[in-house]
Amino acid sequence: MGEYALSVIPDFGKMPAELTHAQLLSLSERMRSLLARRTALFTAGESSSVPIETAQALAEGLSLSLRAYLDESGQSDRLLLRGDLEELRARGERVLRRRAEQSRELWNTLCLAPHIENRSLCDTLRSIGGFWHLWEPRFFPQELPCDIDYQLIEPVPETLCGVDYLLEYLRRLYAETSLLSHFDSARAEALLQRTYRDYKELPVNLCEPVFDCALGLELLGSDILSIEMTAESLERLSELFEPMSESAGKAALSAAANTLCAKLGSSDTLSLDYFTRHAMSLHPRIEASRCTGSLGGVFTPTAKD
Amino acid sequence: MENKYAFTLTPAPHETALELLRECNLFTQVYGLSLTQAQMENLVQGHDRALEETGRVEFGEGIIKKLITAFRTSPFITQENYEETLFELQYAFYYFKGEANERIGDDELIGYMLSVFNGRAQGSLEYLTQTALPRLCRELRRGKDLHDAEAAGR
Numbered sequence: 001m002g003e004y005a006l007s008v009i010p011d012f013g014k015m016p017a018e019l020t021h022a023q024l025l026s027l028s029e030r031m032r033s034l035l036a037r038r039t040a041l042f043t044a045g046e047s048s049s050v051p052i053e054t055a056q057a058l059a060e061g062l063s064l065s066l067r068a069y070l071d072e073s074g075q076s077d078r079l080l081l082r083g084d085l086e087e088l089r090a091r092g093e094r095v096l097r098r099r100a101e102q103s104r105e106l107w108n109t110l111c112l113a114p115h116i117e118n119r120s121l122c123d124t125l126r127s128i129g130g131f132w133h134l135w136e137p138r139f140f141p142q143e144l145p146c147d148i149d150y151q152l153i154e155p156v157p158e159t160l161c162g163v164d165y166l167l168e169y170l171r172r173l174y175a176e177t178s179l180l181s182h183f184d185s186a187r188a189e190a191l192l193q194r195t196y197r198d199y200k201e202l203p204v205n206l207c208e209p210v211f212d213c214a215l216g217l218e219l220l221g222s223d224i225l226s227i228e229m230t231a232e233s234l235e236r237l238s239e240l241f242e243p244m245s246e247s248a249g250k251a252a253l254s255a256a257a258n259t260l261c262a263k264l265g266s267s268d269t270l271s272l273d274y275f276t277r278h279a280m281s282l283h284p285r286i287e288a289s290r291c292t293g294s295l296g297g298v299f300t301p302t303a304k305d
Numbered sequence: 306m307e308n309k310y311a312f313t314l315t316p317a318p319h320e321t322a323l324e325l326l327r328e329c330n331l332f333t334q335v336y337g338l339s340l341t342q343a344q345m346e347n348l349v350q351g352h353d354r355a356l357e358e359t360g361r362v363e364f365g366e367g368i369i370k371k372l373i374t375a376f377r378t379s380p381f382i383t384q385e386n387y388e389e390t391l392f393e394l395q396y397a398f399y400y401f402k403g404e405a406n407e408r409i410g411d412d413e414l415i416g417y418m419l420s421v422f423n424g425r426a427q428g429s430l431e432y433l434t435q436t437a438l439p440r441l442c443r444e445l446r447r448g449k450d451l452h453d454a455e456a457a458g459r
Contacts, residue, residue: 043407043410047410048364048366049361049363049399051403
């Protein structure tokens with residue numbers, strides 16, 4: 001007999017207590033009924049069967065909507081055992097639609113903001129513009145119908161999907177763009193030119209070299225807005241890290257990132273966490289570069305005259 | 306996505322499907338058609354196998370009742386070929402639903418199968434499943450609607 005295991009409740013392990021066998025059976029039956037109703041709606045009642053891939057995708061969509069509602073409302077997962085599942089799914093869909101609106105506002109802001117020319121960034125923003133026309137929150141909210149090529153300093157976790165992925169991507173991109181906007185664009189472009197040569201055409205991140213350079217200058221107590229890393233500054237940075245243990249080095253990087261964000265007005269929780277994590281992730285590269293003699297691979301140096 | 310608590314979809318219980326076929330016997334007997342218990346069991350197993358082999362999931366009571374209801378009046382179906390024909394039609398139905406890229410509804414597909422079977426196929430399952438249905442699905446995949454696909458598939 002053919003059997004199909006469909007994933008419907010990821011993270012259901014968050015339940016405060018284990019489900020009994022009878023409760024699991026009951027939940028399975030309720031989910032099966034809901035999936036049958038959703039499938040009938042999806043096929044407009046014209047087909048009693050669908051490919052297993054479609055059923056799986058519909059099940060994932062249900063799961064995401066239910067999870068969105070439960071997380072947003074702070075309700076216990078046990079609500080799934082007694083609540084009207086179709087109603088809970090519909091509420092979850094509304095939660096996801098609100099997130100879609102938030103992401104659209106962020107996207108609008110990002111499109112209007114001036115930014116340094118880069119092909120993958122332009123293509124990504126253009127492609128995201130089609131998301132709200134192609135996204136189907138009723139059936140497949142987990143899908144992300146756009147191409148996201150532009151690389152962030154820290155990628156969005158793959159555990160997020162659909163509009164949740166998009167919203168997190170745009171939040172991070174906004175944090176990067178905001179931070180970058182505090183630097184003189186000519187200086188930033190000159191730094192990018194030294195780092196990547198063809199930063200306009202290559203699929204590279206625009207914020208990382210600028211942030212890293214400013215971070216190094218902050219560690220030295222120099223002018224962060226100059227984003228000029230001289231050979232002498234690199235030498236001083238190397239000396240600074242030499243006596244530090246790993247934890248002390250990471251703490252110094254973290255503290256510098258915090259100060260830098262504060263100076264640049266990027267003190268919201270997301271920006272602080274995001275840039276602090278990135279700053280601390282530089283430590284292994286700094287240590288490796290120190291061993292080879294120069295930190296120029298981490299902090300892009302100013303061009304020699 | 307994490308799959309910690311997956312649930313399993315199984316085809317409808319066999320007893321339910323057998324009961325459905327017993328009900329069908331009541332309204333096909335007037336046409337001289339009926340299924341024995343062994344034939345019914347064979348059809349139910351064939352139904353599960355057809356879904357599995359064509360990679361499909363079904364909700365509700367399945368397609369067999371609709372097929373029987375549609376084909377019971379066909380002059381090309383006799384008591385002798387009744388079970389075998391149903392078996393083939395059932396498999397063909399699921400197979401060509403997929404081949405058509407889901408561009409055709411259940412009732413439309415059954416209607417087309419019946420029309421060809423009683424018409425130019427003259428009861429030939431081979432013509433239906435190896436010529437007419439593949440043509441129809443090819444045209445549907447090209448984006449034609451059912452009416453145009455039927456015309457082009459002739």
